[in-house]
Amino acid sequence: MAVVNKKASSYAFKIFAYAFCILLTVLSLFPFVIMIVNATRNTAEIQSHAVSFIPGHNFRTNWNILMGRGFNPLDGFKNSLIVSVGSTACNIYFSTMTAFALVAYDWKLRKPFFTVIMAVLMIPAQVTSIGFYSLMYKIGWVNSFLPLILPSIAAPTTVFFMRQYMIPSLPMEILQSARIDGAGEFRIFNQIVLPMMKPAMATQAIFSFVTSWNQLFMPQILITRPELRTMPMMVSLLNGDAYKTEYGSVYLGLLLTVVPILIAYFLLSKYIIEGVALGGVKG
Amino acid sequence: MKTKLKGISYSKYGYLFSIPFVVAFLIFTLYPTIYTATLGFTDCRGVLNDDYHFLEHPFENFKEILKNDSFRVSLKNTIVIWIANFIPQISIALLLTAWFTSHSNEIRGKGFFKVVFYMPNIITAATVAILFHSLFNYPVGPVNDILVSTGLRDSSYYFFTSKTASRLIVAFIQFWTWYGNTMIVLISGVLGISPDIYEAAEIDGANGVQTFFRITIPNLKTVLLYTLITSLVGGLNMFDIPFLFLSGGPDRATLTTSVFIYNLAFSGNYIYNRAAAASMIMWLLIAFFSAILFYIMRDKDQIKIDKEIKRAKKEAKRAAKGGVNQWQW
Amino acid sequence: MKKALSVISAIALLASSVAATGCSKKEEATTKDGKTIINLWTFTDEVPGMVKKFMATHPDFAAKYEVKETIIPTTDGNYQPALNKALQAGGKDAPDFYCAEAAFVLKYTQGDMSSYAAPYKDLGIDVDNEIKAADIAKYSVDIGTNPNGDVVGLGYQATGGAFIYRRSVAKAAFGSDDPATVSAKIGGGSGSWDKFFEAAEELKKKGYGIVSGDGDIWHAVENSSEKGWIVDDKLYIDPKREEFLDLSKKLKDNNYHNDTEDWQDAWFADMKGEGDKEVLGFFGPAWLINYTIAKNCGSWVDTGEKDENGEAIQELDTSIGTWGDWAVCEPPIGFFWGGTWLIANKDSTKKEAVGQIIDWITLDCTKDGLQYMWANGTLNGEGGTKDSVASGTVMAMSDGSLDFLGGQNMFDVFVPANQYANGKNLTQHDEKINQKWRGQVRQYTAGNKSREDAIKDFKQEVADELDIH
Incomplete structure (x- = not known):
């Protein structure tokens, strides 16, 4: 599908494009390199030069401090995974469903409903959090993962995205032909609509997973039992005392926290990279 | 060609499929929000806030907030920082989207680039804040070392006492953490556009630039609207980086409205009622700007949709006649 | 994708069931074995x-x-x-x-x-x-x-504070590293900063700074005031605290310090003696010595060897860094931190x-x-x-001698220091108000605004965020 370009300008364009992309790549990878390097250095080294590319020799010490301070990667990983997978699944599945309701059906309250969703999206979250955790304390949902997972069922941002994505790309005649074949609406949604939304779902799944994995405020307010701590809670524990922070271990902890997200991200990124996936879908 | 039908008379499914959202929404969002909104009309302040009453003059808190100098400063900051971050962010994200989805100018390794550019978004804001703080440290820090050793400056520059520098750095951090996110959203939007359209364009002999502006952008409109709205909302509610990086300083230069609201409510005198009032004011402002965006973007959109509905009707008729299963991708 | 989805939903189910067991049931506040x-x-x-x-x-x-x-x-x-x-x-x-x-x-x-x-x-x-x-x-x-x-x-x-200083700098500038001499030089126990600034001038002539940044004297200034930030529910700027504007400006304009900010890279560098110029010392309690300065003194080096756990062994090398080059003496003003x-x-x-x-x-x-x-x-x-x-x-029956302080018994200084500390001038909003005050002081010393404006803006910020006028 090549369009013939003038060679020289194409060359110049490529040089510029690559240079620009490489610059952005360096900027993007920089914090990860720092994290890895700092995970091998000791507190004093980090305090005097937080940004350095020369690894230290303190990896083992940092690891031991990390493990000695109640950082239990297996428990933390398990808890974070339950919360993040649970909330991502809820977020993606129900948001797509809601968007489907908004796009595919003509119902009276459709427009007001969409307006409400958008209005909710715009409320500053800092203060409404008081109401949320007060309620959770009232109904006794403390030390439970449910208040960290279930709110994702109503995720206005994702619904909005799914709706925007669906409007131009969901062909209604498919739904009709499926109906002619005798498929129920629920089945149509699960077996036809969901697969078609793959790139959009992958995109939002990444965002949702990252947000959920990194959340700290609500878990810290709602979870008090050590065995239920998530990874970011454990890292933040290392940070507890500003005067005596073990920075090397903090970076190591951060690194351990980031690795699972990176893996999840790389797994899902397939859908971002491969545009063809969409075209190839068949019901 | 994609088509869009008018809603089918299955409207009860519209309600049915919205139930989970509505239930979760009522419990987890609406109740806390109404709770907050109500506080704005009361005398509720202090940590132990169980006993509070509605005010005689219901809008007193709102008036106080509008008179509040720091609130006005923070509003100005928020808008300045948002614009300084958003313009480069959307431009570069669009540029990268054009490059990476171009059918004519294949960039090698684009998969790698796409994946990598999102990565800053993965790291927690706290870590980002620490890293940038040490980068721009004074009197010794990597950036200052470079400035002095290359002779660009004679002595170290105290970035964090300069209001302009601090704002620019915050805007840059925002840009840097979010452009990859925006790019991914836009790319996934482009992936939703039927390849047929591009093929048709190629046959017509359109070049890369033409294709992008004539085909990609118009078809990307709905997703673009999403990007604009979420960036606007996210930007005007900007909290993490301004809070963690310089906690609103120096001299309130990076104090955003969200940080100000947080400070009112949680760090100090627990002035919940005014924080709630400020939240509601911000909400109205954001809703107002969003409505404008919706209006601008939706107008033409709707016309197009109407047209398509008409055409779809015809096609549907034809399809029904011929009994052809239309998979047109 | 279907498979992936079924896996996801299976995990989600599992997740919610696990979460449900985590839900707080009515347990007795006892453990299984009856504790x-x-x-x-x-x-x-x-x-x-x-x-x-x-x-x-x-x-x-x-x-x-x-x-x-x-x-x-x-x-x-x-x-x-x-x-x-x-x-x-x-x-x-x-x-x-x-x-x-x-x-x-x-x-x-x-x-x-x-x-x-x-x-x-x-x-x-x-x-x-x-x-x-x-x-x-x-x-x-x-x-x-x-x-x-x-x-x-x-x-x-x-957490009563002392002045923690470098012996070598004291010797070079004052001819003696004896705590009594240094204390006399900086006006230890005098309750005023006059002597301290005389000493700063003396140090400057020899090419040294007296402290690392203005944050170092802040805790002493804060504690020296008669009254706290809030008096009768109103904001009150104690003259001693207001004076911090002038003290900070004086330090900066005369180049008496390295203009560092506490807890930032340059501040730690001064503990190693690697700043722009070497500085005499820091104000702080015992924990600052043990948790902060000792760790950042730059005398710890990797031996290149590893112990049985594969951990790098660090060794004290007193030929580099500042280990053993420290001592404590009475500060001009009592404080705690x-x-x-x-x-x-x-x-x-x-x-x-x-x-x-x-x-x-x-x-x-x-x-x-x-x-x-x-x-x-x-x-x-x-x-x-x-x-x-x-x-x-x-404290009286304990031994506070540290090799880090060249064998000095730090408790000799810290026991009286704890008595000088004053707990009467605190308020529950100090953390917040201090942050705002120091921010405005920094603006003033950096030459970005006048003294009057700094005070005015400080008052405005406190009024706006804390509703204290």
Whole structure:
């Protein structure tokens, strides 16, 4: 599908494009390199030069401090995974469903409903959090993962995205032909609509997973039992005392926290990279 | 060609499929929000806030907030920082989207680039804040070392006492953490556009630039609207980086409205009622700007949709006649 | 994708079932083997470590009780909201006792949350006599006393501050590194900064700075004031605190320091003697020596060898860095910095038991008490970090000599320092107001605004955010 370009300008364009992309790549990878390097250095080294590319020799010490301070990667990983997978699944599945309701059906309250969703999206979250955790304390949902997972069922941002994505790309005649074949609406949604939304779902799944994995405020307010701590809670524990922070271990902890997200991200990124996936879908 | 039908008379499914959202929404969002909104009309302040009453003059808190100098400063900051971050962010994200989805100018390794550019978004804001703080440290820090050793400056520059520098750095951090996110959203939007359209364009002999502006952008409109709205909302509610990086300083230069609201409510005198009032004011402002965006973007959109509905009707008729299963991708 | 989806939904199901079991059922506040649970809320592992030791040395107690700790760091700003909520909610998960740091302790002993604090005497502690016997620093008691005059909180550390200086710099500039000489030079105990600035001038002529940044003198300035930031619910700028504008400006304009900010890279570099110019010293309590300066003195080097665990072995190399080149002397103005107070919940049903732990940590002045071990660095075996403790009695029978200080016994300076510290000029909003004040001072010293504007803007910020006029 090549369009013939003038060679020289194409060359110049490529040089510029690559240079620009490489610059952005360096900027993007920089914090990860720092994290890895700092995970091998000791507190004093980090305090005097937080940004350095020369690894230290303190990896083992940092690891031991990390493990000695109640950082239990297996428990933390398990808890974070339950919360993040649970909330991502809820977020993606129900948001797509809601968007489907908004796009595919003509119902009276459709427009007001969409307006409400958008209005909710715009409320500053800092203060409404008081109401949320007060309620959770009232109904006794403390030390439970449910208040960290279930709110994702109503995720206005994702619904909005799914709706925007669906409007131009969901062909209604498919739904009709499926109906002619005798498929129920629920089945149509699960077996036809969901697969078609793959790139959009992958995109939002990444965002949702990252947000959920990194959340700290609500878990810290709602979870008090050590065995239920998530990874970011454990890292933040290392940070507890500003005067005596073990920075090397903090970076190591951060690194351990980031690795699972990176893996999840790389797994899902397939859908971002491969545009063809969409075209190839068949019901 | 994609088509869009008018809603089918299955409207009860519209309600049915919205139930989970509505239930979760009522419990987890609406109740806390109404709770907050109500506080704005009361005398509720202090940590132990169980006993509070509605005010005689219901809008007193709102008036106080509008008179509040720091609130006005923070509003100005928020808008300045948002614009300084958003313009480069959307431009570069669009540029990268054009490059990476171009059918004519294949960039090698684009998969790698796409994946990598999102990565800053993965790291927690706290870590980002620490890293940038040490980068721009004074009197010794990597950036200052470079400035002095290359002779660009004679002595170290105290970035964090300069209001302009601090704002620019915050805007840059925002840009840097979010452009990859925006790019991914836009790319996934482009992936939703039927390849047929591009093929048709190629046959017509359109070049890369033409294709992008004539085909990609118009078809990307709905997703673009999403990007604009979420960036606007996210930007005007900007909290993490301004809070963690310089906690609103120096001299309130990076104090955003969200940080100000947080400070009112949680760090100090627990002035919940005014924080709630400020939240509601911000909400109205954001809703107002969003409505404008919706209006601008939706107008033409709707016309197009109407047209398509008409055409779809015809096609549907034809399809029904011929009994052809239309998979047109 | 279908497969992926089914996997995801399976995990989601699993997740919610696991979450459901995590839901708080009506459990008794006892463990499976019948021990009563005591809840401790804190922000570091320091106090939990002490409690562990207490359990180990009190088997009878350990047979009956188990302490469950909830640790939430203060750095993310989440400790206080969570603690407040838990105290308000009450019930079996509520804290039985909790810790508060100097920066916010007043809120829990005298301020908004003080109604939850149980007087120590209700915990079965003979508090007045024990305070006398242990000779607890007065400022620590003042801070821990509620508006009714009952002691509701005490700490284990004493964080009275000293001037911590480099011997080599003192010798080069003043001809002697003797604490008495240096103290005289900087006006130790004089209650004024005049001598200090004379010394700064003298140091400058020899190419040295006197401190690293203006933050170093702030804690001393803050504590020297007659009154706190809030008097009769109104903002009050004590003349001594207002003077910080001039002191800071003087330091900067005369180039008496390296213009660093505390806890930033350049500040630590000055501990190694690697800043723009070498500086004489830092103001701080004992913990600053042990946790901060000693670790950043630059004398620790990798030997290149590894121990059996594969850990790099670090060795002290006194030919580099500043190890052993330090000493402490009396500061011009008495002050304190930091510290942790222990408070019991008035609603706790296990007051007696909580009282035993608190007593052992804050008031027991025998060699079996926490403070003796803390002062001598023997809590986790010999050779641990020594720290200055609240009990003067314990300090008197402890040895604070450190190789790091060239063998000086730091307690000689810190015991009196703890007496000079003043706990009367604090308010529950200090952390916030200090931050704003120092921000405006920085603007003024950097030449970005006039002195009047700095004060005006400071007042405006406090009025806007705290509603204190």
